Every structure is written in structure tokens, then in C-alpha cells.
Amino acid sequence: MGEKRLLPGEHYQCRKEKQRRYQVVAVAIHSETQEELVIYQALYGTFPVYAKPLSLFISEMEPCSLESESEPEKAGDSVFYKNKAAEKKETAVLKEAVSEKQTLQAKEVSPDRTQVLLEFLDCDSYAEKLEYLRDRKKYIDDRMLNDISFALDIVIEEGELEDRIRTLENCLKTFCRYEGTRLR
Numbered sequence: 001m002g003e004k005r006l007l008p009g010e011h012y013q014c015r016k017e018k019q020r021r022y023q024v025v026a027v028a029i030h031s032e033t034q035e036e037l038v039i040y041q042a043l044y045g046t047f048p049v050y051a052k053p054l055s056l057f058i059s060e061m062e063p064c065s066l067e068s069e070s071e072p073e074k075a076g077d078s079v080f081y082k083n084k085a086a087e088k089k090e091t092a093v094l095k096e097a098v099s100e101k102q103t104l105q106a107k108e109v110s111p112d113r114t115q116v117l118l119e120f121l122d123c124d125s126y127a128e129k130l131e132y133l134r135d136r137k138k139y140i141d142d143r144m145l146n147d148i149s150f151a152l153d154i155v156i157e158e159g160e161l162e163d164r165i166r167t168l169e170n171c172l173k174t175f176c177r178y179e180g181t182r183l184r
Contacts, residue, residue, distance in 0.1 A: 011063070
């Protein structure tokens with residue numbers, strides 16, 4: 001029996017905690033076990049990104065719409081209502097995030113942050129990484145810069161974004177000069 005194929009951009013909510021909503025980023029294959037993994041991002045808090053085996057994801061999540069109203073959760077004989085002010089604020093934040101993302105996609109001004117990071121990491125040499133960084137400099141923010149520095153095992157001190165990007169460029173230039181095209 002074939003399982004439903006998840007598509008990037010689809011929204012799901014936790015079966016147990018309906019207020020926990022997520023967006024599918026991709027379905028990936030584990031490089032060693034060949035197991036299918038769902039890469040998904042929380043649509044609350046700091047919007048962390050997670051990975052979970054496909055079968056487990058499907059058993060714990062159900063499709064949802066960002067527009068749907070949440071229902072009161074029942075526990076035994078009593079009914080617990082979420083704080084209405086918090087619910088309205090969460091809904092407004094979600095709608096604003098979705099609206100902003102749709103606006104950017106419609107204008108094609110800014111590519112998806114995850115896509116930019118993955119393309120940077122997929123570059124075959126430090127010279128390619130440096131060129132890619134220079135081409136996409138306007139899309140780089142502090143969070144992405146931290147992810148890149150972590151992936152390259154370098155430390156970039158806190159400070160102004162432009163200074164931090166310049167530091168990353170200098171590190172890549174050094175890697176190009178002294179390590180050639182050999183990646184760590």
C-alpha cells in the first residue's frame with residue numbers, strides 16, 4: 001500500500017498538540033540507511049527546523065490549514081481553552097509570516113534561506129563557495145552566517161553583519177590560498 005507523498009510547503013499539525021503547526025521543507029533520504037526523512041519547520045517560536053523518519057511523521061501529524069480555527073482540547077471531562085489573546089497573536093504572526101513569504105516569492109526578490117544555505121554548502125570548492133557568497137551576499141543574515149561558520153568549522157565574532165560577512169570572505173580566501181580545492 002503506497003503512502004501519501006508529502007510535498008514541500010504543505011502544512012501539518014501535531015495530533016496531540018493541535019496548536020503545534022509545521023511546514024514540510026523536503027523529504028530526504030538518509031545517506032547510510034536509505035530511510036526517508038521529513039525535513040520540516042515549526043511555524044511557531046523561533047521556527048526551528050527538524051528531521052523525522054517519514055513513517056513516524058505521518059503517524060504523529062495530520063494535514064492542516066493555517067486558516068483553520070483551533071478547537072478546545074478535551075482532557076477527561078473538562079475542556080481547556082487556549083488563551084484567546086495568545087491564540088490571536090500566534091495566528092496573526094503565522095499569517096504575517098506566510099504573507100511575507102508569499103510576497104517575496106511573488107516578487108522573486110529573495111530566495112528561500114534554506115535553499116541558499118544548501119546551495120552554498122553544495123559548492124565543490126572554496127573558490128566556488130566564495131563566488132556564491134559574493135553573488136548572494138544580500139540574502140545572508142546573521143542566522144545563516146552562523147550556520148555557514150558552523151559548517152566550515154570557523155569562528156566569526158559577533159558584530160555588524162557586513163563585518164562578519166567580510167570575515168567569512170577572508171576565511172574563504174585563506175582556504176582557497178592554502179588548502180586549494182580540498183574540502184575538509
